[in-house]
Amino acid sequence: MKQPATKPYHHGDLQQEILSAARLLLEETSISALSLRAVAKKVGVSHTAPYRHFKDKESLLAGIAAISFDELAVKMSEAVALHPGDPTAQIKEAGYCYFNLVMANPQSAQLMFGDFLPCDDTYPGLRESGDLAFDSLKSLVEYGQSMGEFKRGDIELMALTFWSCIHGLSLLVAGRHVEATVPSATDHRILIDTVTTLMLAGMKCS
Amino acid sequence: MKQPATKPYHHGDLQQEILSAARLLLEETSISALSLRAVAKKVGVSHTAPYRHFKDKESLLAGIAAISFDELAVKMSEAVALHPGDPTAQIKEAGYCYFNLVMANPQSAQLMFGDFLPCDDTYPGLRESGDLAFDSLKSLVEYGQSMGEFKRGDIELMALTFWSCIHGLSLLVAGRHVEATVPSATDHRILIDTVTTLMLAGMKCS
DNA sequence: CATTTATGTTTACACTGACAACATATATGT
DNA sequence: ACATATATGTTGTCAGTGTAAACATAAATG
Numbered sequence: 108m109k110q111p112a113t114k115p116y117h118h119g120d121l122q123q124e125i126l127s128a129a130r131l132l133l134e135e136t137s138i139s140a141l142s143l144r145a146v147a148k149k150v151g152v153s154h155t156a157p158y159r160h161f162k163d164k165e166s167l168l169a170g171i172a173a174i175s176f177d178e179l180a181v182k183m184s185e186a187v188a189l190h191p192g193d194p195t196a197q198i199k200e201a202g203y204c205y206f207n208l209v210m211a212n213p214q215s216a217q218l219m220f221g222d223f224l225p226c227d228d229t230y231p232g233l234r235e236s237g238d239l240a241f242d243s244l245k246s247l248v249e250y251g252q253s254m255g256e257f258k259r260g261d262i263e264l265m266a267l268t269f270w271s272c273i274h275g276l277s278l279l280v281a282g283r284h285v286e287a288t289v290p291s292a293t294d295h296r297i298l299i300d301t302v303t304t305l306m307l308a309g310m311k312c313s
Numbered sequence: 314m315k316q317p318a319t320k321p322y323h324h325g326d327l328q329q330e331i332l333s334a335a336r337l338l339l340e341e342t343s344i345s346a347l348s349l350r351a352v353a354k355k356v357g358v359s360h361t362a363p364y365r366h367f368k369d370k371e372s373l374l375a376g377i378a379a380i381s382f383d384e385l386a387v388k389m390s391e392a393v394a395l396h397p398g399d400p401t402a403q404i405k406e407a408g409y410c411y412f413n414l415v416m417a418n419p420q421s422a423q424l425m426f427g428d429f430l431p432c433d434d435t436y437p438g439l440r441e442s443g444d445l446a447f448d449s450l451k452s453l454v455e456y457g458q459s460m461g462e463f464k465r466g467d468i469e470l471m472a473l474t475f476w477s478c479i480h481g482l483s484l485l486v487a488g489r490h491v492e493a494t495v496p497s498a499t500d501h502r503i504l505i506d507t508v509t510t511l512m513l514a515g516m517k518c519s
Numbered sequence: 520c521a522t523t524t525a526t527g528t529t530t531a532c533a534c535t536g537a538c539a540a541c542a543t544a545t546a547t548g549t
Numbered sequence: 550a551c552a553t554a555t556a557t558g559t560t561g562t563c564a565g566t567g568t569a570a571a572c573a574t575a576a577a578t579g
Binding site for chain 2: 137138139213214217220221222223226234237238241242260261263264265267268270271272273274275276278279281282283284285286287288289290291292298301302305306307308309310311
């Protein structure tokens with residue numbers, strides 16, 4: 108809950124070390140299999156030391172999710188910056204970015220978007236980070252409309268449609284639900300491009 | 314693993330009772346919080362009785378997921394039957410169906426599509442059920458193309474795009490990630506219709 | 520009717536999240 | 550500078566969990 112910004116007392120920055128170790132262990136196992144005690148052992152502290160920095164396991168998971176959301180926001184804005192003046196390319200790159208993050212950190216993705224953490228304001232940082240990402244997506248749509256590249260329409264719903272599609276595709280592929288049923292899905296770069304193109308077809312001006 | 318089809322010995326059909334009780338308890342709590350012991354207590358047997366019917370907790374969860382997949386397949390085919398000769402309405406209704414099932418059973422949805430169960434052939438029934446649902450979706454697309462209502466194109470990728478969109482939207486709404494950011498998302502019927510219409514716009518023949 | 524097999528119970532164990540009591544290092548106030 | 554308070558880390562403990570082994574019993578089978 109508190110990050111004193113000044114170096115803490117005994118152990119260096121234990122809070123950050125716990126978060127880092129927990130993220131690694133999380134991706135090695137699963138959310139339910141992630142054990143506070145294993146995290147503590149990995150860091151080299153007693154099994155209750157994490158409780159000085161996180162109220163309970165959920166609170167630690169929320170911390171991991173917050174970091175992941177921030178990473179997503181950073182990477183997506185970098186992706187957008189790659190294609191100045193080209194909203195279609197921007198939105199595709201952002202989608203590819205989203206997809207890659209889910210693929211690279213499937214357990215963290217479960218954490219961010221699954222039903223493990225409460226979506227009320229129990230963990231303030233969480234919602235903010237999520238909203239931020241969606242706001243930037245809306246800006247992308249708005250930009251595309253103002254440039255006359257996307258059709259006019261409800262910005263939020265258009266952004267939500269895009270978000271849903273990328274989100275669903277990412278989770279389906281990361282969860283290995285697609286490989287078996289869609290052979291052509293092996294090359295992810297092409298897959299993302301095809302799907303986003305298909306979806307954007309109805310939104311673009313002819 | 315075995316359903317003798319004949320009525321079993323001591324307890325009536327304990328396997329089915331356990332499954333039913335587990336499904337109820339699952340939606341009352343969460344996947345990780347679902348306890349085999351609580352299920353056993355609810356059914357009124359000793360806490361190890363479930364192990365005579367399910368190898369371990371994962372196996373029980375797989376059983377729940379299989380039932381849910383079958384329910385999904387049945388409901389979707391019912392939905393399609395509501396609109397004979399109208400592929401657009403069929404695909405929309407199927408999407409609404411998918412959405413409703415996820416909303417009504419969010420924890421089961423996590424089970425079906427999350428990273429809890431292996432997607433290899435550890436649980437044979439699982440993959441078959443999932444494939445079946447996707448096959449029917451592909452048929453819908455194919456039907457729409459043959460009627461000249463959808464554009465020609467890779468059937469699998471078009472079906473996957475639709476699936477991704479509905480899947481993502483369902484999970485985002487069920488996970489309460491949308492309510493906060495998209496005020497207009499309160500009426501789900503309208504939401505689904507708007508999003509699917511937007512997505513189908515690029516696939517339909519003008 | 521004897522034997523096997525399927526089913527259910529009791530007991531036990533290791534592991535987990537979490538709390539309380541205690542110990543210690545750092546910060547703070549005077 | 551020193552005393553005190555506070556933040557941090559440890560030890561001990563508890564209830565609850567998944568699951569395996571040993572045991573008990575009822576149904577199926579020959």
